[in-house]
Amino acid sequence: MQGLTIRDATVDDAAVCAAIYGHYVRATPATFELEPPSAEEVGRRITSYGSSHAWLVAEVDGVVTGFAYGTRFAERPAYRWSCEVSVYLDPERLGGGSGTALYDALLARLLGRGFQVAYAKVSQPNDASNALHAKFGFERVGLLRRVGFKLGAWHDVAILQRDLVPPTPAPAEPT
Template sequence: MGRVEDLLIRDATGGDAAACAAIYGHYVDTSWATFELEPPTVEAMAVRIAGCQERHAWLVAEQDGRVVGFAYGTTFAERAAYRWATEVSVYLDPDARRGGLGTGLYDVLLPRLRDRGLHVATARIAQPNDASNALHARYGFERVGLLKRIGFKLGTWVDVAIMELELAPPDLSPAEPR
């Protein structure tokens, strides 16, 4: 892997679906980082990318012409009053972790979401996960809750921390998110 300075952070396209599905599939199969039990197909990943790009953002980190990670913002919840909130996630190629890739992705993603008029970012982090906890704390995310034994995967019950970051100050007349 090259240095973080060699990264290209860009908007994801449908052409990135296979790389994103491969990275994500690793976490589906081997960890609690996601509670999905079956890796999504390339086609399903392309639909997810397109959906996030409509109202939020999906970014990829490319190094030496290869996608080595991705981060996205998506709908926090379906009810209309939640439209100023987003849920964020980041996934990195297992061989590329701990090299600053998550930081590179969030350096672009979080301002992009703020610029789109979103006021609050949330993250759900299966516990324990020191690396993800530290990444989110670095950006000012605060732990606002813990869902105990909320998921069962890989033969054990898993707790999930709820993290929150204020992207913009409270506004009694917020503009519609873009």
């Protein structure tokens, strides 16, 4: 997409990220949050995930059109080389390549920080998300059946996995 850039988010991006994400919280099962988080809360997530993993935004002509982030897959320490990734675009900007550009940058960043495996939990159905993850080599390694109830329906969640590096016998600490 012409004029598309990817950069690290700052807390100044919190309001627009909260507005984009809030749409998916209110109107879709793409996320299982039920109450849109405030801009302050999204700002806290940008700072926290940005410092431990990554929070990137896509920008077109100076306007933020979407974001992607990595965060811990799970809290317990042996999980620390595994991360969970997620991506949300302004609903007016779907299908234009921003998801691909964000994941290109995000997965490279996570690899550079020493993470070994990326996971995505994708509530079903979600053809666009399934296609984006497949494009980046994520494979379905599990399906949680009927694990979430939102907007009047039960939803399965596919667990998708992409190895960022081949298995390493003595992995260095993520930085």
